[in-house]
Amino acid sequence: MRIEAASNRPGSITRRQFLGAAVAATTTLLARPSGAAGAAGGRPNVLFIAVDDLNHWVGHLGRNAQTKTPNIDRLAQMGVTFTRANCAAPVCNPSRAALMSGLRASTTGVYDNGQDWKLAIPKEQTLTTQFLKAGYNVFGAGKIYHSSDHRPGEWTEYFEKSGGGNLQLHPSAPDDGVGGIKFGPLANPDEDMPDYKVVSYGLEKLSQKHDKPFFLAIGLVKPHMPFSVPKKYFDMFPLETVQLPPYREDDLNDVPPAGIKMAKPDGDHADILKSGRWKDAVQAYLATIAFCDAQVGRLMDGFLKSAYRDNTIVCFWSDHGWHLGEKLHWRKFALWEEAARTVFIWSAPGVTKPNGVCARPVDYMSIYPTLCDLAGVPKPAHVEGHNIRPLLANPQAKWDHAAVTTFHKDNHSIRSETWRYIRYADGGEELYNHDQDPYEWTNLANDPQYAAVKAELGRSAPTINAAERPRTLGEGEKDKAGTVRKQGAVKKGKKKAKQ
Numbered sequence: 001m002r003i004e005a006a007s008n009r010p011g012s013i014t015r016r017q018f019l020g021a022a023v024a025a026t027t028t029l030l031a032r033p034s035g036a037a038g039a040a041g042g043r044p045n046v047l048f049i050a051v052d053d054l055n056h057w058v059g060h061l062g063r064n065a066q067t068k069t070p071n072i073d074r075l076a077q078m079g080v081t082f083t084r085a086n087c088a089a090p091v092c093n094p095s096r097a098a099l100m101s102g103l104r105a106s107t108t109g110v111y112d113n114g115q116d117w118k119l120a121i122p123k124e125q126t127l128t129t130q131f132l133k134a135g136y137n138v139f140g141a142g143k144i145y146h147s148s149d150h151r152p153g154e155w156t157e158y159f160e161k162s163g164g165g166n167l168q169l170h171p172s173a174p175d176d177g178v179g180g181i182k183f184g185p186l187a188n189p190d191e192d193m194p195d196y197k198v199v200s201y202g203l204e205k206l207s208q209k210h211d212k213p214f215f216l217a218i219g220l221v222k223p224h225m226p227f228s229v230p231k232k233y234f235d236m237f238p239l240e241t242v243q244l245p246p247y248r249e250d251d252l253n254d255v256p257p258a259g260i261k262m263a264k265p266d267g268d269h270a271d272i273l274k275s276g277r278w279k280d281a282v283q284a285y286l287a288t289i290a291f292c293d294a295q296v297g298r299l300m301d302g303f304l305k306s307a308y309r310d311n312t313i314v315c316f317w318s319d320h321g322w323h324l325g326e327k328l329h330w331r332k333f334a335l336w337e338e339a340a341r342t343v344f345i346w347s348a349p350g351v352t353k354p355n356g357v358c359a360r361p362v363d364y365m366s367i368y369p370t371l372c373d374l375a376g377v378p379k380p381a382h383v384e385g386h387n388i389r390p391l392l393a394n395p396q397a398k399w400d401h402a403a404v405t406t407f408h409k410d411n412h413s414i415r416s417e418t419w420r421y422i423r424y425a426d427g428g429e430e431l432y433n434h435d436q437d438p439y440e441w442t443n444l445a446n447d448p449q450y451a452a453v454k455a456e457l458g459r460s461a462p463t464i465n466a467a468e469r470p471r472t473l474g475e476g477e478k479d480k481a482g483t484v485r486k487q488g489a490v491k492k493g494k495k496k497a498k499q
Contacts, residue, residue, distance in 0.1 A: 042213070043135075043213040043376060044213065044312060044348075044374065045213050045215070045216070045311060045312040045313070046131070046214070046215040047202075047216050048144075048216065048315050049218050049296070049299065049315065049316040050096075050143065050144055050218070050220065051223075051296075051316070051318040051319070052092065052220065052318070053223050053224040053318070053320070054223055054292065054321075054322075054342075055318070055321035055342075056321060056338075056342070056343060057285075057286070058072050058076075058289075058293075060076045060077075060081060061081075061083060061343065064245065064286075066237065066241075066242065067286055067289055067290075068236060068237075068290050069289060069293040070293065071293045071296045071297030072293050072296050072316075072343065074297075075296065075314070075347070076345050078314070078352075078354060079345060079346050079354065079356055080356035080357070080358050081343075081344070081356070082344040082358045082360070082362055083358065083359050084359055084362070084415060084417065085317075085342045085343070085363070086342060086405050087321070087363065087364055087405055088104060088364045088404070088406065089105045089111065090321065090332040090334060090339040090340055090405060091111075091112055091332055091407065092113060092146045092147075092319055092332075093113040093117060093146035093147075094110045094117075094406075095320050095364065096146055097110045097117035097120070097121060097145070098110075098364065099367045100121075100126055100128070101125050101127070101368075102368035103121065103382065104462055105406045106462040106464055106466060107384065107464050108121060109466035110469055111408045111469075112407075112408065112468075112471075114471035115468070115470070115471055115473070116469070116472045117149075118151060123151060123153055125382055127368050127371065128140070128154045128155060128215065128217070129154050130372060130377050130378065131215045131375070131377060132156070134375070134376075135212060136212060136213050136215045136375075136377075137156040137157075137210065137213070137215070138154070138156045138214070139156060139157050139205050139215070139216045140157070140158045140217040141158065141218055141219065142194070142198035142219030142221065143220070143221050144217050147473075148219070161197070163192075163194060163197060164192075166188075166192065167186055167188050167192060167193070168186060169185070169186060169228070170184070170231045177226065177227075177284075178272055178281065180267075180268060181225070181268055181272060181330060182227070183226055183284030183285075184226070185228070185233075186229060186230050187230075187231070188230055189230060190230055190291070190294070193230070195221055195222050195292070196295060196298075198218060202216060202218040202302070203302040206302050206303055206306040206308060207306065209307075220292055220295055222288050222289075222291055223288035223291075227281070227284035228288070229287055229291035230291065233287035234287040236286075237283045237286045239283050242279045242282050245282070245325060245326055247325055247326050247328075248439075249328075252327060255430060256428030256429065256430065258424035258426050259428065262335070263327050263329040264329065265328035268329075269328045269330055272325065278325060281324060285322070296316075311349060312349070313346070313347070313348045313375065314346065315346055315367065315371065317367065318343040320340065321337070321342060322339065323338045326439070327440075333407065335405055335407055335411060335413035336422075336440055337438075337439075337440055340413055340420075344364075348374050348392055351389065351392050351393050352393070356392075357395060359417060360397075360401075361399075361402055361415045362386075362391070362399075362401070363385070363403040363405065366385050366386055366388045368383050368385060369383050369385055369386065370388050370389055370392070373387050373389050374389065401460070402414050402416045402460040403415040403416075404462065409425060409468050411425050412462065414457040414458070414461060416457060418434055418435050419431065419433060419457060420432045421453070421457040421458065429446075429454065431444040431454060432444065
């Protein structure tokens with residue numbers, strides 16, 4: 001049975017649609033000086049904005065008509081947004097370890113939460129180390145690595161006082177969610193939220209005078225679970241108006257066993273269906289995205305008023321996507337569009353122009369080499385991935401690379417402009433034509449006429465597939481249907497939300 005929300009259309013937005021959606025700021029306000037990156041004041045600064053668990057439900061990407069993200073859309077209007085950006089891995093720990101080290105999960109063996117990235121990646125190889133060596137001050141706050149883990153010697157300063165231990169569910173919340181999917185409105189104001197404090201740290205740094213170029217990393221945790229933010233954000237999405245994402249009840253019928261194993265339809269999704277609260281969870285996710293957007297707005301307002309607005313590269317990325325029932329799956333931990341597609345925005349003085357939309361497929365292995373190039377920082381020899389500076393300068397430039405996402409050993413998703421090809425370790429395959437099937441409802445992998453397409457896409461898969469590293473840490477969040485361990489669950493009975 002096919003069920004589709006009438007107002008939701010996905011994916012490949014046109015330039016006209018993007019410009020129509022981005023209404024927040026004028027071109028005059030957002031214009032950047034021409035010339036080389038950083039020409040306005042010597043070496044450019046970097047504002048590095050990471051967001052946890054934000055899927056493609058932002059206004060300018062056109063996937064979900066209900067979402068309200070005027071500030072992220074405003075940021076997209078400043079430079080170039082990538083409509084086919086994919087994470088390196090659909091899990092917090094390996095996604096962040098890969099882009100911060102320049103090494104794919106298939107190279108390090110860090111495929112999941114619980115696998116200690118610090119044992120696989122020397123300090124000398126990280127992105128922040130290169131900027132420190134190049135004479136930058138490197139400031140960090142919030143979640144840049146999984147569990148906000150970071151090592152001394154790779155940062156000039158790291159803000160660690162974001163708090164969040166005294167958050168209370170609003171009296172209107174009936175409970176703390178459904179099974180492992182945790183959500184509910186909070187009685188607290190914005191100022192009590194850890195992300196608010198992280199942004200305040202960023203604003204403080206942007207207001208200071210710096211005698212050296214800076215790399216400022218601001219990591220926002222929301223919309224990570226629990227989907228618990230001040231109630232006013234829930235009120236922006238009245239429950240009776242909330243629409244479910246487009247889905248098919250039979251969507252797993254043509255998915256191979258390895259894909260069904262990742263979907264776990266008998267876990268979170270079964271619990272949600274039994275509870276009758278699917279719309280409640282969608283409402284909570286939309287509310288949490290809206291809170292995130294408000295914090296991005298605070299940060300961008302301060303940035304645009306700062307002395308550094310004309311000499312700072314802005315790189316905005318969400319670490320992976322998130323399913324809310326599509327393919328009978330919840331959370332990330334999968335290789336389909338909802339888990340792999342991300343929000344990826346760049347603004348580089350003298351390189352990007354306002355209102356750029358790039359439809360080329362890119363993945364997050366591009367971040368390290370591109371930042372090094374734009375800032376004039378030497379790129380270490382170990383770095384994997386492609387420099388996307390040509391696409392920043394000309395979003396329609398020729399591009400012969402696919403985006404690659406990996407989840408556990410030998411499981412890869414290859415995304416081109418038209419196709420997504422998934423190949424599992426046991427040989428199972430999926431192939432989707434996004435020009436005709438943007439929700440990935442029809443698996444074409446077993447159709448002989450597409451053998452050449454699969455062969456061509458398969459050539460982009462990693463040739464190195466390192467063994468899985470042992471699990472030596474708490475997982476933070478299970479990669480199976482179950483409870484959230486560490487990232488923060490709402491305590492039942494006590495009306496208290498732990499962040």
